[in-house]
Amino acid sequence: MKKIINGYEHILYQPLDFTRQEVSDRASEFHHLLKGRRSIRSFSDKAVEKSVVEDIINTAATAPSGANKQPWSFCAISNQEIKKAIREAAEQEEKKNYHERMSEVWLKDLEPFATNWQKPFLEIAPWLIVVFKKSYEIDDDKQVKNYYVNESVGIACGILIAAIHNAGLVTLTHTPSPMNFLSGILERPSNEKPFLLLPVGYPEKDVYVPNISRKPQKEILYYYE
Ligand code: IYR
Numbered sequence: 079m080k081k082i083i084n085g086y087e088h089i090l091y092q093p094l095d096f097t098r099q100e101v102s103d104r105a106s107e108f109h110h111l112l113k114g115r116r117s118i119r120s121f122s123d124k125a126v127e128k129s130v131v132e133d134i135i136n137t138a139a140t141a142p143s144g145a146n147k148q149p150w151s152f153c154a155i156s157n158q159e160i161k162k163a164i165r166e167a168a169e170q171e172e173k174k175n176y177h178e179r180m181s182e183v184w185l186k187d188l189e190p191f192a193t194n195w196q197k198p199f200l201e202i203a204p205w206l207i208v209v210f211k212k213s214y215e216i217d218d219d220k221q222v223k224n225y226y227v228n229e230s231v232g233i234a235c236g237i238l239i240a241a242i243h244n245a246g247l248v249t250l251t252h253t254p255s256p257m258n259f260l261s262g263i264l265e266r267p268s269n270e271k272p273f274l275l276l277p278v279g280y281p282e283k284d285v286y287v288p289n290i291s292r293k294p295q296k297e298i299l300y301y302y303e
Contacts, residue, residue: 111243111244112240112243113292114243115239115240115243116248116287117249117250117251117287118248118249118250118281118285118287119191119193119199119250120199120281120282120285121199121202121203121248121277121279121280121281121282122202122279122280122281122282122283123202123203123204123279124204124279124280126204126205126247126278126279126280128154128156130245130247131154131205131207131278132154133241133245134207134238134241134242134245134247134278135152135154135238137237137238137241138150138152138209138234138235138237138238138241139152139234140237141230141233141234141236141237142230143226143230143231143233143234144224144225144226144227144229144230145224147212147215147224147225147230148230149211149212149213149215149224149227149230149231150209150210150211150212150230150231150234150273151209151210151212151266151270152207152208152209152210152238153206153207153208153210153264153266154205154206154207155205155206155207155208155264156204156205158201160263160264161200161201161203161206162201163263164200164206164208164259164260164263164275165197165198165200165201167254167259167260167263168197168200168254168257168259168275169195169196169197171254171255171256171257171259172194172195172196172197172254173195175195175255176194176195177195190288191288192288197252197254199250199277200252200275200277202277202279203277203278203279204278204279205277205278205279206275206276206277206278207238207249207275207276207278208260208272208274208275208276209231209234209235209238209272209273209274209275209276210260210261210266210270210271210272210273211227211228211230211231211270211273212224212227212269212270212271213227213269213271215269216267216268216269221269231273231274235251235273235274238276239251239276242276242278247278247279247280248278248279248280248281249276249277249278250276250277251274251276252274252275252277253274253275254275257272257275258271258272260272260275
């Protein structure tokens with residue numbers, strides 16, 4: 079079934095046809111699944127198949143985006159030398175962050191997470207996914223701006239993180255700061271800026287995570303019925 083609207087072809091949307099019970103069960107089950115997600119900083123070097131990484135990234139790329147411009151690129155890195163170069167560059171910046179650039183308040187806020195400038199997971203995790211945002215496209219040497227780039231790429235990253243967890247893998251939303259070094263190491267074009275770095279793999283055996291909780295519903299959900 080096709081229609082021309084505004085001069086453009088439209089196709090009939092096929093909605094998922096669940097019963098009320100299925101809707102209710104699926105909503106609850108998905109919440110239960112994602113409730114178990116945790117940011118993990120200690121990885122096993124256990125391999126993850128390339129096809130899995132591909133499925134996860136293709137899932138992220140289903141995200142809605144401003145005018146469907148899909149203003150993202152995903153770099154999937156398993157090459158050991160490149161991972162090492164990324165670790166070294168990230169640690170160089172993080173060392174400055176922890177020792178010079180971060181405020182006392184910030185360092186205090188991070189204490190529960192037991193973080194520091196060292197990032198061994200960048201070499202140990204079997205894959206690093208670096209998400210780049212494209213503020214503009216280069217068309218015949220002209221710059222054409224994209225829309226709602228941060229929102230679009232942020233949504234894609236959210237879906238990426240959900241897909242990683244759904245597959246039984248773990249990740250960390252890592253933003254070494256500044257992270258321009260990623261453009262150089264990965265030789266990305268000038269219209270791409272690094273947005274997020276996610277190590278992907280299995281957790282190290284017996285990994286501990288901070289005993290922190292999510293805000294109660296009454297602090298985040300306001301009904302207007
Ligand atoms: N980028 C640093 C510091 C850091 C900052 C925040 I906000 C965190 O939630 C966690 C870490 C690092 O990766 O260690």
